[in-house]
Amino acid sequence: TQPSEVTTSITTQPSEVTTSLPYSSTVIKVQGCGVTVGCYSDCVGLKCSFIISWNVNESNAVYTLTSTVARTSAKWIAVGFSSDNLMGNDDVMGCVSDTSGNVVLFTARNTKHSSPIMYKDTEIKLTAQKSEDGVLSCTFLRPIAASGDERVNIDEPWTLLFAKGPGKISSSGQATVMYHKSDYHVSALSLKVSDLVDLGAKFIEYPLVKVHGSLMIVAWIFLASVGIIIARYYKPVFIHEVCSQKAWFLAHRICMMLVFCATAAGFIIIFVEVNGYSKIMESKTFLKGHPIIGIIVMILTFLNPVMAMFRPHPGTPKRPIFNWAHWFVGTSAHFLGVVNIFFGVMLIKANVPFYLVYILVAYASWQIFVELLLEIIKFLGKRQDNCEVYAICSKDGPGDGLAVDSTRIIFVKRIILGVHFFIVAAFAVTLIVLLDLGNEKLATY
Template sequence: MLCHTVMVAMATCLIYSSVVQSQFVQDEGVCGESKGCFSIPPGCDTADPANSCTAFSSWSLGEDGLILFNLVAGADGYIAIGLSKSGGMDDSEVYACTSNRAVVRSRNDVRSNIPLELKGVSDQSVTFENGVLSCTFKREQSVAGDSDFFDLQTENEYTPLLAWGASLTSDGHVTRHAEREVGSGPTDFTENIAAGVGSSVSALQKLHGIFMVLAWLGFASIGITTARFFKKSLPGKLCGKPSWFAVHRFCMVSVVTLAVIAYIVIIIHVGGYIKPEEGTIRFMHAILGTIVMALGPINVIMALFRPHPGEPWRNLFNWCHWGVGMSALLLGGVTILLGTSNRPGQEGGVLLQSVPQFVFPIAIALVFFHLAVWVLLTVIDLLQKKAVTEIPMEDKAGPNATSASTAGLAEQEPPNEPIIKLILYGVYVTVVLVGVMVIVLAVGIGKKM
């Protein structure tokens, strides 16, 4: 009885192995020589993708003039290949093999997946067993009179995309992908080219991310910290204004300028506003980002109409200005954390697919570093019994009145504040600038690791 059980188990393993292997290797040839390929991860053994590749696709031009596509992935919903004009999911034609053992066709724009009639496709074969989904099909190079059917004969310069996931619509079409990779650039599908993996993030997305990081983790942090703790510590003038005020004003004007440009850029890229069904993280990022974008200009407008020191509404302005600014800074930090989060298997949508995973902990470290410095500076101020308020001005009616202008601050003798505060200020600014530049470079040229 035991012997019989062992023999059955061994036979089952052999059968399973042969099934998986046959599912993954459905066309012959060598990638880059007799067929074009796009495999995830790059360099995996395409002769044995069952044990090496996460996802695999190949294409080759046959003597009949048709292009043979082969798709394989460990997925229980679908595996899809896209032909992209833009280099991203928008403006792409997609062919998906589903666990319903069907081949479906669709057209993607930024916001939706539009099912299309399956035309120009023949000899479909789809298998789905033991969690392995694979298929082959032949596609004509062109179809006259169909603008959605991308021409692979005369306009054959499309970037390959690979996407796979577990979800299908009720009519058997694909929904949002769980995983996606994009080729390194335009590819001729009539040639036997081994496509590399590129960045799935557009230049506009990167510009948005870079400008927002500079604005909120960089300029906003330094500007608010300077005004909050160093009004009495930075002597002299810059550009005719007290040093702290000149730094604060420059930083906050930079924040609003960069943030507005970044917001316009992403609206242009997305083509509107992100929908809830596009992922929890993506949608929350959009909502919080919009709130931050409203708070920033509001605070600038408030500052333009601020009462002079000593006037009745000045205290109310100080609290409102501080409250709106702090709310924008905190929400901006949370929004950036959502935008840079790129963890393996992350649910709710990844915003910047190409961002290395080390960026997220760096962003978190910067946020907590900022909070730690604030706590330390607050303790120092309390120990020195320094009120965190403006330096009292002389009566405006007096002969030496200066309260009508912030320039009066610079004309007073710098108070004897602890040198540790200036040291902390230098360390704080240095760490923030270095951290921000690391994130900016990672977003600009980095690749998911």
Template structure:
């Protein structure tokens, strides 16, 4: 008869172990002690930490709770939020990642988080939401860490999260539970967006931020919205350059969870992350590649670390992250046209490209989409048909080629000087590198031509090959430079200017191919009528010029509109 209790115990043991490993530990909700028979909680310092992304909260706020292993991974855990000194769970959780599950404790749904399996874990994140109403008090997050069956730590506490009564009942218009939208822009809040006047509630292609000041205190509600696989951010600056800027970032951390961060930049490098301090009502989401954040801040905006005010240039930037670190946003930024008083509702317009940069772009387009292309085409395809026709002892094709290429080099030099005089330094990226290479080769090419040997010299073929290869290199680099330049200035969602440039490249390749085929056909038929050959090549040249001119005018209009 004594064997039956033993059999019952052996039959139940797998169930107990299964329950532990699957995280179904509701029997431990009250004291948070694992049902590990014959064991006791460890009294040594736990090799684990629990942190939060906020130090205070009010009704409806969300706080991200992070569990971290410092040296040894943990297999199981049980997490709750409790009033300081209390034993009952407060609020509700949502899981971030596939290693956690929600539990019901004390009759409250989703009031605790536990493990989903016995796999070893180094970090876990969950999002806690405060109750919308009730007698709320200061809370702390309590967690039990299980390293293995005999080793566990009970009641590891987070720093206290203070209930902020000063903003516990803000005006409904400041509450971030409403979806981000353009409602109230210019009437009750400051709005800044690209495209201009877009509505994030109806378009996922909208990059949008708004600021709404509470009439009863200095609280500011911020809304940030935009498509990004890393982060979106807003900055407040005394000028249109990076440096000495107060920044709010909404982006992915190392676990791909969306976090709100407060930062300060001192230059073009990564900004310095600051404590959140008086930030509450944080709400974040990442849906279909779009990041959205709303929060209320009572922090003072400081753009000189010790200087404050309410009039700033507004910057909106977005980019990628790598393991939680921000990567440089490059062109993904737009800036307000002028300083904005963020306490006065208005619709902000974004800054236009400086006229000197527009002139730089226009000159480069003219040089390498029109004059340079025509000069190269004439030298290659009209040499034979204009031979013997000339002026001042030179063939017409040669005079036209030299004139057009001198114009191209002159335009390139002027454009080069304009860009560097405006930037006053090295802006970084591939565009200035390509531009410098074009400038160097465009300067070397005519020097080499000036010192070329005579047509009958035995080494003339070397010059011909070098001259041709350099021309091809300049053409390829100039096209790449134009593409990267258009990428920097084209703020449209569809990138239409780069598509137009792609059409130009295809058009030019087609005409060069037709002219090359015609030249080869003419070489096989040397007894053909030269007059007819001249007519065909002049027709193709005219069509080539008109097509290039159409693409050029389209892009010049686009640059003027940026």
């Protein structure tokens, strides 16, 4: 990932002859792609949101970058030459344009989690530029040969990375390059400058991030939502025993054990993906709390079953303390888990449309509605649930005296539970499917 803002003092270095690029209100595919010039783009037919074309000119290469950009603010576009399909330790060249149409060249070495290392390469020339009507286009003359540890030899195969984002140019000619968010693509193949191909683009994907998110959705949107209301409202309904345990408690314990397993698996997977603690580089500051909240959720998820293993016996003075502590830890874990999923779908690596946030709002509203409805039913039925949340009610235990809901209330509660089960399952499946598809696949539908 990239930092929120990088500033460089590199200014435009035009060659002796500067040409004007033709005006265009949309990006049209370059003629001769795959024949006279190499092309890398996301074109559908002749229409593109970006295209990079190149050819060889003796010991130099000529690259032209063209992309749709924001009309009302300064912006940058760039191409990176990478040894893999991920950002990090890449040779980057690009241009920044302000709202007046001024264009500045920049060159850099991209890094993975920190600011790009900007450097000035006087051998790379900006020979043509155009910023007009929502389209930015820059043409570079670049030596094919490498230059130290900075400029790479493009006669060797490299994966092409394209990105664009907001930027600005100061009055002194300094260019500021800000984080590109989700506006980046990666070539499907590694290419040399002599490869005159017509290659499509794909988004950089993070499959382990999607697995992590899917596990957390299963844990907190589905399993916890069902397990918590069973323990809180269904003890008088499921009083029969299964394997010498109350049915409500067995269902609750299975749900929460699966919550722990899914959360732990997702926690380990994301640590593997980021090689340790994740340093979130986002323009929205509150999203940087995602890994911190995740660690807190994992601690709470681990703590609750450990607390249950050492719970005081029913009727002892410390039992009420355990009950409140267990309720508080479980409720906090559920609340923070859902909040963190909100944060997660807004992260760049999730690569999902923003309307997933609205789906999560709908889920949260439903969960609150169901719990309020069950509270009202409990109040109107005047049935106080005296069996403790995590009690294992034995034959001689206090659970034997538990009042049983009336037949009518039991029927209504079972209908509510069945509807709730299928609705939260539908929310979870919808979120997982959209997360798996991502922006680029959804855009094709």
